Amino acid sequence: AQKVTQAQTEISVVEKEDVTLDCVYETRDTTYYLFWYKQPPSGELVFLIRRNSFDEQNEISGRYSWNFQKSTSSFNFTITASQVVDSAVYFCALSDSNSGGSNYKLTFGKGTLLTVNP
Amino acid sequence: KAGVTQTPRYLIKTRGQQVTLSCSPISGHRSVSWYQQTPGQGLQFLFEYFSETQRNKGNFPGRFSGRQFSNSRSEMNVSTLELGDSALYLCASSFDSLNEKLFFGSGTQLSVL
Numbered sequence: 001a002q003k004v005t006q007a008q009t010e011i012s013v014v015e016k017e018d019v020t021l022d023c024v025y026e027t028r029d030t031t032y033y034l035f036w037y038k039q040p041p042s043g044e045l046v047f048l049i050r051r052n053s054f055d056e057q058n059e060i061s062g063r064y065s066w067n068f069q070k071s072t073s074s075f076n077f078t079i080t081a082s083q084v085v086d087s088a089v090y091f092c093a094l095s096d097s098n099s100g101g102s103n104y105k106l107t108f109g110k111g112t113l114l115t116v117n118p
Numbered sequence: 119k120a121g122v123t124q125t126p127r128y129l130i131k132t133r134g135q136q137v138t139l140s141c142s143p144i145s146g147h148r149s150v151s152w153y154q155q156t157p158g159q160g161l162q163f164l165f166e167y168f169s170e171t172q173r174n175k176g177n178f179p180g181r182f183s184g185r186q187f188s189n190s191r192s193e194m195n196v197s198t199l200e201l202g203d204s205a206l207y208l209c210a211s212s213f214d215s216l217n218e219k220l221f222f223g224s225g226t227q228l229s230v231l
Contacts, residue, residue, distance in 0.1 A: 091161060095216050103174045
């Protein structure tokens with residue numbers, strides 16, 4: 001069965017510190033997609049990144065970077081030089097079809113609450 | 119381009135009642151999915167609709183149902199409400215599939231008393 005584990009429930013850092021949010025996933029599919037979403041206090045989830053299972057290249061976007069390692073089934077997210085505006089709940093998610101078909105299902109981790117203090 | 123719109127924003131119901139939530143996806147998006155978010159269980163997938171057909175379903179009882187109209191707008195219905203149904207219900211849309219970037223609405227906060 002599909003599963004996404006975000007072991008860190010809450011993280012608190014001081015502004016300008018680097019912080020890494022961990023994500024471990026389980027799937028039987030060979031084709032799957034991984035996502036990170038951010039949920040600020042307003043409640044609306046905001047897309048951050050999508051990665052497919054065949055693309056293990058790490059990605060950097062400004063202060064954000066992602067490390068995808070199939071060998072350890074992990075898709076970790078690092079924020080460099082954190083800012084107060086980064087405070088939010090961050091969700092890792094897995095999309096797979098569980099059968100190799102086209103009917104994808106989305107499974108979210110429980111989320112990590114990141115608080116960046118000034 | 120308008121985002122995903124969910125109505126109402128807040129809803130208070132009592133046990134045993136039923137409720138209908140509405141979601142208007144981004145124009146041109148054909149896939150609409152629904153999620154329940156609670157402090158205990160987190161974000162859980164309810165179902166996905168595509169071209170007026172339910173394409174996938176999560177592990178929720180039959181009291182939870184939905185439908186999609188020809189204009190891609192979707193409604194979600196919960197019958198015989200229970201206290202445990204209190205949650206934030208989020209709708210998301212994408213052009214074609216759940217393996218794409220999803221655009222989420224702000225949600226409907228349902229309180230069951």
